[in-house]
Amino acid sequence: MSSNGALIRIEGLHKSFGPKKVLSGLELDIERGETMVVIGGSGTGKSVLLKHIIGLLKPDGGEVYVDGEAVSALDEKGLNRLRRRFGMLFQGAALFDSMNVEENVGFALTRHSMMSTAEIAERVAGCLEMVGMPGIQKLHPSELSGGMRKRVGLARAIALQPEIILYDEPTTGLDPIMADVINNLIVEMQERLKVTSIAITHDMVSAYKIADRIAMLYQGKIIETGTPDEIRNTSNRVVEQFIKGDSSGYQQGDSR
Numbered sequence: 295m296s297s298n299g300a301l302i303r304i305e306g307l308h309k310s311f312g313p314k315k316v317l318s319g320l321e322l323d324i325e326r327g328e329t330m331v332v333i334g335g336s337g338t339g340k341s342v343l344l345k346h347i348i349g350l351l352k353p354d355g356g357e358v359y360v361d362g363e364a365v366s367a368l369d370e371k372g373l374n375r376l377r378r379r380f381g382m383l384f385q386g387a388a389l390f391d392s393m394n395v396e397e398n399v400g401f402a403l404t405r406h407s408m409m410s411t412a413e414i415a416e417r418v419a420g421c422l423e424m425v426g427m428p429g430i431q432k433l434h435p436s437e438l439s440g441g442m443r444k445r446v447g448l449a450r451a452i453a454l455q456p457e458i459i460l461y462d463e464p465t466t467g468l469d470p471i472m473a474d475v476i477n478n479l480i481v482e483m484q485e486r487l488k489v490t491s492i493a494i495t496h497d498m499v500s501a502y503k504i505a506d507r508i509a510m511l512y513q514g515k516i517i518e519t520g521t522p523d524e525i526r527n528t529s530n531r532v533v534e535q536f537i538k539g540d541s542s543g544y545q546q547g548d549s550r
């Protein structure tokens with residue numbers, strides 16, 4: 295099933311919450327350096343999938359391997375080491391409202407690195423510059439628009455210079471122009487930082503723009519994987535319905 299070069303291998307992942315089966319034998323490989331976009335309706339288990347990759351949720355069955363290491367077997371120390379390899383842009387950016395932008399972006403550096411205050415300030419300035427928002431260190435999240443918050447969230451995600459960036463719905467809730475700004479930034483991160491990325495979204499404009507490959511999550515499984523062109527020309531009826539936004543017969547969130 296999986297090729298040897300895959301940085302992240304997801305094998306036969308099962309997860310239920312009570313009687314509700316969310317993931318049922320999900321298989322997916324993410325190659326080193328690629329941007330994989332997982333698409334699917336809301337409530338289909340996209341965020342649940344991301345949480346398994348960084349060990350925030352434990353599978354009922356199956357396994358996630360990062361660089362050959364089984365995530366569910368890691369203890370707290372191992373999980374912390376693993377998570378340091380990841381940058382995460384959470385849904386809604388999840389900034390700390392009581393901290394200014396500088397403290398938000400530098401948060402992980404202050405806690406998880408041996409860097410001096412001056413080094414952290416320099417790194418934070420560089421990250422803000424990279425997301426096109428230089429000089430806003432002293433602003434608070436409440437003073438920022440939705441798009442600016444996403445950009446600060448992205449600056450924070452790259453602050454520890456991660457190998458892998460996870461994006462949870464990076465464009466949801468943004469107007470089309472701001473969504474395009476974020477999409478361009480994701481592509482730029484990819485080119486400049488050479489990271490491996492996984493983005494989950496139900497926004498097909500974003501998926502086509504940022505993906506090397508797209509995978510469709512439906513009823514607990516990945517039902518098709520392909521390049522943006524392959525997905526555009528899919529012969530799978532369910533995928534076709536999703537990408538065209540045709541809701542007839544499509545069972546949203548249904549994951550038997």
Ligand SMILES: Nc1ncnc2c1ncn2[C@@H]1O[C@H](COP(=O)(O)OP(=O)(O)O)[C@@H](O)[C@H]1O
Nearest residue numbers: 311316334335336337338339340341342343547
């Ligand atoms: N911690 C949890 N406890 C119970 N149910 C959960 C939990 N996390 C997610 N779910 C359920 O799993 C399903 C998939 O959720 P999620 O992965 O957030 O969907 P999405 O594809 O929109 O990101 C939803 O029905 C949600 O209610």
Ligand SMILES: [Mg+2]
Nearest residue numbers: 340341385462
């Ligand atoms: Mg979600």
